[in-house]
Amino acid sequence: MLSVRHVYKSYGKHEVLKDFNMEVKKGEIIGLIGENGAGKSTLLKILTTLLKPSKGEIYLDGQLYRKEYKKIRKEIGYVPQDIALFEDLTVMENMKFFSKLSTVKRTESELKEIIGSVQLTRFDTKVNDLSGGMKRKLNLAVSLIHHPKLLLLDEPTAGIDLKSRIEIGHLLKSLSVDEGKTIIYISHDMNEIEALCDRVVIIGEDDFYQNLLSKNNETALQ
Numbered sequence: 001m002l003s004v005r006h007v008y009k010s011y012g013k014h015e016v017l018k019d020f021n022m023e024v025k026k027g028e029i030i031g032l033i034g035e036n037g038a039g040k041s042t043l044l045k046i047l048t049t050l051l052k053p054s055k056g057e058i059y060l061d062g063q064l065y066r067k068e069y070k071k072i073r074k075e076i077g078y079v080p081q082d083i084a085l086f087e088d089l090t091v092m093e094n095m096k097f098f099s100k101l102s103t104v105k106r107t108e109s110e111l112k113e114i115i116g117s118v119q120l121t122r123f124d125t126k127v128n129d130l131s132g133g134m135k136r137k138l139n140l141a142v143s144l145i146h147h148p149k150l151l152l153l154d155e156p157t158a159g160i161d162l163k164s165r166i167e168i169g170h171l172l173k174s175l176s177v178d179e180g181k182t183i184i185y186i187s188h189d190m191n192e193i194e195a196l197c198d199r200v201v202i203i204g205e206d207d208f209y210q211n212l213l214s215k216n217n218e219t220a221l222q
């Protein structure tokens with residue numbers, strides 16, 4: 001479904017990604033791990049089409065990113081690392097705003113359904129008054145408005161409590177299993193990654209992560 005071939009990315013002289021390759025099948029959940037600054041967010045931004053690689057090619061369902069990026073954008077849902085919502089607007093107002101920007105138009109009841117699917121019910125609450133976990137869920141709901149087939153999530157569970165974390169985990173699993181969505185997400189939580197992901201991809205060359213995966217033990221996590 002997604003094919004990343006020999007991708008390089010530099011910021012000036014700083015080479016962040018070097019000959020990165022990845023093949024992802026439809027419906028897979030891929031966990032991206034790696035040390036701070038290894039290039040995880042950079043890769044995700046390249047996959048959203050927000051950044052261009054310095055070299056290399058990427059294909060989504062056979063469509064070449066370099067040529068078809070406008071079409072490809074419509075197939076992608078992106079949840080950035082920082083919450084990207086209007087704090088002074090309510091949950092529903094945020095959904096309506098982003099729905100207007102979207103290529104797929106949604107009715108109010110469809111938007112309510114999407115909000116419900118992330119286990120949020122407080123349609124009329126201002127984002128300012130939501131907990132961190134609720135904001136993360138709303139960010140995720142916004143990314144689902146246009147029915148993307150590829151979801152790219154940059155630490156969607158960062159800084160939230162265990163209950164919200166588990167709920168988001170269940171939601172991601174059902175988006176993949178029931179709806180066949182392909183999900184690539186960054187997390188620093190190895191337990192969460194192991195529980196949720198079909199596959200883990202390491203970014204960067206730090207042996208720590210390689211060892212962590214090959215040993216698959218808990219001592220390395222302590």
Ligand SMILES: Nc1ncnc2c1ncn2[C@@H]1O[C@H](COP(=O)(O)OP(=O)(O)OP(=O)(O)O)[C@@H](O)[C@H]1O
Binds near residue numbers: 039
């Ligand atoms: N726009 C930019 N201009 C210059 N350097 C950048 C830019 N964005 C990122 N970098 C640098 O590229 C490297 C990779 O950054 P990136 O955010 O992709 O890493 P990351 O693995 O997501 O890190 P973290 O786990 O801390 O979020 C870092 O050294 C960062 O400082």
